[in-house]
Amino acid sequence: MTVISFENVAYSYGGGELLTDVSLKLAPGSFHFLTGPSGAGKSTFLKLAYAELRPTSGRVMLFDNDVTRLSRDDVARTRRRIGIVHQDCKFLDHMTLAANMALPFTVSDRESSPQDMEDLLGWVGLKHLADALPPQLSGGERQRAALARAVIVDPDVILADEPTGNVDWEMSLRILTLLVELNKMGKTILVATHDLNLIRQAKAQIPARVLRIRSHRVQLAGADL
Amino acid sequence: MKLPAAKPASPATRALQVVPPSGPTAWLTTFTAGAMTFLCVFALALSLASGRLANRWSEALARTATIRLSAPAEQVQIQTDAILATLATTPGIASFRALDDAETRALLEPWFGPGLPVEALPIPRLIQVVEADPPYDSEGLRQRLAAEAPGALLDDHTRWRRPLAEAAARIRLLGVLSIALIGGAMAAMITLAARAALATNAEVIHVLRLVGAKDSYIARAFVRRFTLRALTGAAIGAAAGLIGVAALPAADAAGGFLTGLGFTGWGWLWPLALPPLAAIVAFFATRRAAFQKLRELT
Secondary structure, three states, rough: OOOOEEEEEEEEOEEEEEEEEEEEEEEOOEEEEOOOOOOOOOOHHHHHHHHOOOOEEEEEEEOOHHHHHHHHHEEEEEEEOOEEEOOOOOOOOOOOHHHHHHHHHHHHOOOOOOOHHHHHHHHOOOOOHHHOOOOHHHHHHHHHHHHHHHOOOOOOOOOOOOOOOOOOHHHHHHHHHHHHHHHHOOEEEEEEOEEEEEEEHHHOOHHHEEEEEEEEEEEEEEOOO | OHHHHHHOOOOHHHHHHOOOOOHHHHHHOOOOOOHHHHHHHHHHHHHHHHHHHHHHHHHHHHHEEEEEEEOOOHHHHHHHHHHHHHHOOOOOOOEEOOOOOOHHHHHHHHHHOOOHHHHEEEEOEEEEEEEEEOOOHHHHHHHHHHHHHOEEEEOOOOOHHHHHHHHHHHHHHHHHHHHHHHHHHHHHHHHHHHHHHHOOOOHHHHHHHHHOOHHHHHHHHHHHHHHHHHOOOOHHHHHHHHHHOOOOOOOOOHHHHOOOOOOHHHHHHHHHHHHHHHHHHHHHHHHHHHHHHHHHHO
16 A cells, blocks of 8 residues: 555646656655745645645545545545645644644544543643634644644644744754654654755654655656755 | 633534634624514514404305385385395395484484484484394395385495405505515525524634534534524514513504404414524525535635
């Protein structure tokens, strides 16, 4: 089984093709970085990978299902297997951090165990902020909260879009460490970033591969960076 | 440490909580539902009352007829006797009697005042006829009367009855139409309010979709909210409307046409059906709006 696979995928906005002829497979348990200049299509690539966008041509398969054949409810069910972390993490500002983290459980009418929740809050170092409202959190705290929310339902894949974009180097390393730990637990990880230092740091710890977007195509980069 | 899982909140309650409270605009839906239901109570009272009125007129007027005798003074008694004799031999008549001068005076008093010298005026003689079941053949009776008493005229009130009953039926139709229009207007307003709420919360909906919420889950949060608001508003409106109708002056015999507006007997239960009806309208209007809007929002 492949977790995510692209077959000759192209995506174009009104103005022309942003991505073209993209073919790749993400195997379970792999760790990939996606890099490229701003506006190259990193976010678009990720959106295709969680069925927010549908390819204008070619085929995107999520867990061996063709996304163009998924109903809206199928998309919802698929997303319960995908944890998504954004650069500007969105939360429900009227609910506490703990309630926000439990949201993936809440929307699928399931209960989160208090013990799991406490462990998770401890893991991302936000135990003391469980009752805080999202607007009261700093950038780094929001990123870690978003990561905690993404992994609470034990997804198979984590997709992170510039997860270290708004935080300092020390916090970037902390978030990277969390992602590496998740990968070691068997999760498939895809991180879009333009931070080459972060990629070098990761490669020192795990065999991460790098995908680079260049002239509308996604290529597997060599060892050089 | 307080955690959401530790709080005893049912999934349905939590579904309500994921949408932020909407503040003062929420009252607009409640107010609209209340005002519409208030109006609906009166439309309902109008159609029920006009229905009753139509029945009352039809029944009361249908069972009685009047024979009016206009004849020269010396002929009056002779022709009266002839009429009474004819009526006595006509099948389908339950009873009949000639009104005496005192009764005639009482009938005319409201128009001419007391102390009217009835004897001095050429007032026609009136004979009241109450029909039996099966009723007499009015055309046959009319012909026999024409032969026996040329000055007699049978008035079985159809001339009066028909336009009045028609008017009452038309008023009832207008009442029903008003109720339908009020219901439609309420559905339209709730749809607009729901669409506005969904648009305002586009960001919230996006987050919910991202963490794997189905459309039905998101719709539920909105639908519950709007249905409850409509139900509350309609309950208040129906109560106010009922108080308003109850406070109308009581119908008496003389003013029955004008003050008969209101409910009688089981009729009082009709307005109680309005709040659940409003809730049903709100439920389907919001649900439709929500699913439509959600499809636009990816």
